[in-house]
Amino acid sequence: MWKLAWKDLYLQRNRLLLLMITAGLMINILVSVNDIGFLPAIFIFVFIGTYSFTIQTCYYEDKNNSLSFVRTLPVSTGQIAAGRFLALVIVTGGALVLGFAALTLFQLLNSSALNWSTIAGYGLFAALMNLCFNCVVVLVYYRWGYNKMQYVYAVTFMILFFGGMTVGTFFPGLPETISQISYGRILAYGLLAAAAILYFFWYASVNALNKLDLI
């Protein structure tokens, strides 16, 4: 499973590097602008980056027919799906770390007092939504193939992008509710929700892979 996840990361190394550089530049701009209103954009950007990773991984696999190659190796469909989701978790985790690093930098350089409890809640919510949508994309890819996956990708991209920007408008009481939850609880809820999402989509992906004919 680890080797399969590593393979996905290694094959996308140039893209991940490019994303890191772009993220660095964007963070630099946001920090220098010194406007707190731009901060949610950091999360939106880094998570869109994970989308790019998922899409490209599936795209190259589809283009080279390399899922057939992996299926010829003595590994189970469970391990194949687990490898893909593990890579996704690593990238999403990395994006989350990057987001918080940017905010910390913002606070340090601009001497602004950020509401960390709200940020942690939002960050986690965004990460879970992002993980969920990425998982949907992977499941659709395994079940119906890359072409159908592109439709789902477009829809979920819109939801993530515009939903992320307007979540505060739809749920005005959310920041206050979130700020009252302790960091430990936020982390525990987050991990539980992530585990549930991952298990559900992994199970469904294994079923899809078991039925998939690689003609």
Add this chain to the structure above:
Amino acid sequence: MGTQKAVEFKNVIKRFPGFELYIDSLSLERGSITGLVGPNGAGKSTMIKMIMNLVHPDRGKITVLGRDCREREQEVKNLVGYVPEECRVYEEVTPDWTGQFVSHYYSSWDHGYFHALLQKFNLPGNKKVKELSKGNKMKLSLSLALAHKPELLLLDEPTSGLDPLVRHDLLQELMEVIQTESRSVLLSSHIIGDIEKVADYVGFLRQGSVVLDDDKESILERFKRVQFKLTETGQEDIVKDYFIQYNIKGSYFQGVTGEYSMEWFQELQRMDINSIQVLPLTLEEVMVALSREVV
């Protein structure tokens, strides 16, 4: 374990829109080279992919080296080397990286042997796969399939799409490698010349069914071209049932039989047919005769 077949198909059915593959019963001998021939779309690749569990049968059972290929999938794949029609390894990495990646999954992977094969095939280990020619990609696939010393080697049209020179070289190298070790090989190809050179057994598929399955020598002994002069009117109506394909030019009758033997020959003679000429057929001619459904 010694009496187990390399591969056994029992009542296997796979349906696709407009195509059905049905194999009632078929077994491949251990330690032999079996050639699977047939026109494009006959179901050769589907058959091999079902062994690898890449395509799932709707019904029936496939056993590989005595193991159910679905229930004991990982165990089976550990014993099988598979070379697909097109090299499907990752394009952005090198053969060395690919070998290293694949090595983690096979219990009997021999990295030294993998590198020896790369050297034998003159394959650069540090060049990206996408920069390799089609022939070299096929050689890489073959090296990956052989490096874990599989008990069964499945080759799905390995020479397809290669120019004649590369095809010849690849086949030569392939034969050197597979004949030096006693492993079972299933080789599919629509290039019958390739099969004729190397196979001990031949299976012929037509429109999703196995219409012939026997050892090569016996096929060549049974299938003959027979020609003679008809001596009586209406004689062709009697003799045509003895042939799978025939044509009549004037009073000359020429046909192909798949049941040739001394008894068969004597039976023909008893019909007042004289001057019978029996000519050998190549495997390709046998396949052409079998492919033509209209007799």
